[in-house]
Amino acid sequence: MTGDIKQPRQRRLSSWTTRRWLRVGIAASLVALTLLGATGAWVLGRTQAISNNLTDVRSPSLSTAFRLETALVNQETGIRGYGLTGIPEFLAPYRQGLADQKAHTRSLGDLLHGDPARTNDLEEVREAVGRWQEGIAEPVAAEPPGAPPAQAAERLANGKAAFDQVRHALENQQERLRADRVRARADLQSTMILRNWVFGTIALVIVVLAALVFEGLRRGINRPLEQLGADARTIAAGDFSHPITPTGPADLRRLSGEIESMRRRLLRELAFTEEARQRLDAQAADLQRSNAELEQFAYVASHDLQEPLRKVSSFTQLLQRRYGGQLDERADQYIGFAVDGANRMQTLISDLLNFSRVGRVHNAHQSIDLDTVLEETLSALSVAVEETGAKITHDPLPTLVADPSQMVMLWQNLIGNAVKFRRPDGTPRIHITAAEEAGLWRFTVTDNGIGIPPEYAEKIFVIFQRLHTKETYSGSGIGLAMCKKIVEFHGGTISIDPDYREGARVTFTLAPEPPQLPTPSATPEDARAEAEQAR
Known part of the structure; x- marks a missing residue:
C-alpha cells in the first residue's frame, strides 16, 4: 500500500514544471525571509530607538545637568564674593550664571519632555534654586557696592544651608540621569546582541536557501540545459541533421521540441539564404561596376572636355583680340559672351575634376x-x-x-x-x-x-x-x-x-x-x- 501511494506522488512531482518548482521554492523562501526580515526590522528599529534616546536624550541631559550645576556654582561664588567684599565685579559671574541657568533649564526641559519622573527632578531643582535666589542671592545682589553690611554677612551664613539643598537636588537629578543612561546602554547592548543573532540566523537561512536553490537548479535545469546545449553545439558545428533529445521537466521538454522544430526550419531557410547571398554578391558586383562607370564618367566629363574647351576659349579670345573693334557692336558683344561662357565652363569643369578626385587622387x-x-x-x-x-x-x-x-x-x-x-x-x-x-x-x-x-x-x-x-x-x-x-x-x-x-x-x-x-x-x-x- 505504501508503495502504491508513493508512486502516484512521484508521478505528480515529476510532472511539475520548472515554473511550479520555482513558485513553490520562492513562496517558501519568501515566507521564511519575511518572518526573519520583520524580526530584523523590529530589532533594528528597537536598536535605533535606544541609540537615539541614548545619544539625543540621556547623554545630553546628563551633560546639560552638569552645565546647570556649574552655572549655579558660579552664581553662588559671585554672590559670596560680593557679599563678603562689596566689589561689583563679583556680580559678573552671578549674572552670567543666571543667563546660563535659564538656557540650561530650558534645554533640560526640552530634552526631558515626556519623562514625568525626570521632569519632577528638574522641578525640584528649580524650586530649590528659586528659594536660594529669592532668599539669599537677590537680596545680596541688591545691596549697594561698598563695605558689606552685617545683614549681607548674615544672609551668606544662612545661604550655605539653602545652597546645600540646591546641591542635594542637583545630585539627585544627576544620579537619576546617570542611572537612566546606564540602563539605556545596557538595553542597547542586549538589543545589539539580539540583532546580531537575528541577522546571523537570516544569513544562515539565506545560505541554506541558496544551497537548496543551487542543487535544485543543477538537477532540474542545468543538466537538461547542458544536454540541450550539447545538441545545439553539434548542430552549430554543421551537423544540421542531428536531432534534439527532449529531457528534464515538462517545460524544458517542450522547449527542446520547439528547438527541434526550429532546426527543421533552419534546414529550409539555409537553402533560401544561400540563394539570397548569391543574389547579393551579384548586386554588389553590379554596384562596384556602376561606381567604376561613374568615376569614368566624372573623368570624361571633367577632364576630356578640357582640351577642346581650352581650344574654344583660346581661339575665341584670339578672335576677340584680332577683330575686336572691326565688327559692329553686336558682334563684339557676341564674342564677349562666347569668351565669358568658355572661361566659366573651363572653371566649372576644373572644379568638377577636383570634386571627383576627392578620396581618389588626393588621399595622402x-x-x-x-x-x-x-x-x-x-x-x-x-x-x-x-x-x-x-x-x-x-x-x-x-x-x-x-x-x-x-x-x-x-x-x-x-x-x-x-x-x-x-x-x-x-x-x-x-x-x-x-x-x-x-x-x-x-x-x-x-x-x-x-x-x-x-x-x-x-x-x-x-x-x-x-x-x-x-x-x-x-x-x-x-x-x-x-x-x-x-x-x-x-x-x-x-x-x-x-x-x-x-x-x-x-x-x-x-x-x-x-x-x-x-x-x-x-x-x-x-x-x-x-x-x-x-x-
Missing part, C-alpha cells in the same frame, strides 16, 4: 598642423583679403592626420566664401574656432556677411546649387559641396548654424585620424591630369 594622409595650412590658405587668398580689407582671426588650431591638399581646399573654399559673400557696406570679419568634443574636433567659421537663410541650410551643400546669379556673385556652385565631401571623407560632418543671424556660421567636425577606408587607385588619366595642371 599625414600629420599636419592646421595653423600652417591656414597660413598657406591666407597667403593664397591674400589678394582678395587685401582688396576687401578682411579681418581674419582664429583660435589655436590642432594637429590632425589628414590629406594636406584637401585641407587647403577646405579652408580656401570656406574663407573664400566668407570674403566673397560680404556686406557691401562693411568690412569682412571672419573668426575661426576649434574645440575638442566627444573624440572629434569641432571647427566654426563665422563671418559678418550676407548670411544664409535657414531654409537653404541643406541646399547649399548640393553640387551646382546656387543662391545667387552669376552676375551677382561669381562661382560654380561646387565649393561647399566639395567641402562636404572632404569633411565626410575625414570622418566628420558639416552644417550651417541656423541660429546665427549676424552673418553666416559654418560648423564642421574632423576626426583626429580619418577612418580607414580602401584607397582608390588613381587612373592613368588622373595622373596625366595632375601633370598637366602642374605644368
Whole structure:
C-alpha cells in the first residue's frame, strides 16, 4: 500500500514544471525571509530607538545637568564674593550664571519632555534654586557696592544651608540621569546582541536557501540545459541533421521540441539564404561596376572636355583680340559672351575634376598642423583679403592626420566664401574656432556677411546649387559641396548654424585620424591630369 501511494506522488512531482518548482521554492523562501526580515526590522528599529534616546536624550541631559550645576556654582561664588567684599565685579559671574541657568533649564526641559519622573527632578531643582535666589542671592545682589553690611554677612551664613539643598537636588537629578543612561546602554547592548543573532540566523537561512536553490537548479535545469546545449553545439558545428533529445521537466521538454522544430526550419531557410547571398554578391558586383562607370564618367566629363574647351576659349579670345573693334557692336558683344561662357565652363569643369578626385587622387594622409595650412590658405587668398580689407582671426588650431591638399581646399573654399559673400557696406570679419568634443574636433567659421537663410541650410551643400546669379556673385556652385565631401571623407560632418543671424556660421567636425577606408587607385588619366595642371 505504501508503495502504491508513493508512486502516484512521484508521478505528480515529476510532472511539475520548472515554473511550479520555482513558485513553490520562492513562496517558501519568501515566507521564511519575511518572518526573519520583520524580526530584523523590529530589532533594528528597537536598536535605533535606544541609540537615539541614548545619544539625543540621556547623554545630553546628563551633560546639560552638569552645565546647570556649574552655572549655579558660579552664581553662588559671585554672590559670596560680593557679599563678603562689596566689589561689583563679583556680580559678573552671578549674572552670567543666571543667563546660563535659564538656557540650561530650558534645554533640560526640552530634552526631558515626556519623562514625568525626570521632569519632577528638574522641578525640584528649580524650586530649590528659586528659594536660594529669592532668599539669599537677590537680596545680596541688591545691596549697594561698598563695605558689606552685617545683614549681607548674615544672609551668606544662612545661604550655605539653602545652597546645600540646591546641591542635594542637583545630585539627585544627576544620579537619576546617570542611572537612566546606564540602563539605556545596557538595553542597547542586549538589543545589539539580539540583532546580531537575528541577522546571523537570516544569513544562515539565506545560505541554506541558496544551497537548496543551487542543487535544485543543477538537477532540474542545468543538466537538461547542458544536454540541450550539447545538441545545439553539434548542430552549430554543421551537423544540421542531428536531432534534439527532449529531457528534464515538462517545460524544458517542450522547449527542446520547439528547438527541434526550429532546426527543421533552419534546414529550409539555409537553402533560401544561400540563394539570397548569391543574389547579393551579384548586386554588389553590379554596384562596384556602376561606381567604376561613374568615376569614368566624372573623368570624361571633367577632364576630356578640357582640351577642346581650352581650344574654344583660346581661339575665341584670339578672335576677340584680332577683330575686336572691326565688327559692329553686336558682334563684339557676341564674342564677349562666347569668351565669358568658355572661361566659366573651363572653371566649372576644373572644379568638377577636383570634386571627383576627392578620396581618389588626393588621399595622402599625414600629420599636419592646421595653423600652417591656414597660413598657406591666407597667403593664397591674400589678394582678395587685401582688396576687401578682411579681418581674419582664429583660435589655436590642432594637429590632425589628414590629406594636406584637401585641407587647403577646405579652408580656401570656406574663407573664400566668407570674403566673397560680404556686406557691401562693411568690412569682412571672419573668426575661426576649434574645440575638442566627444573624440572629434569641432571647427566654426563665422563671418559678418550676407548670411544664409535657414531654409537653404541643406541646399547649399548640393553640387551646382546656387543662391545667387552669376552676375551677382561669381562661382560654380561646387565649393561647399566639395567641402562636404572632404569633411565626410575625414570622418566628420558639416552644417550651417541656423541660429546665427549676424552673418553666416559654418560648423564642421574632423576626426583626429580619418577612418580607414580602401584607397582608390588613381587612373592613368588622373595622373596625366595632375601633370598637366602642374605644368
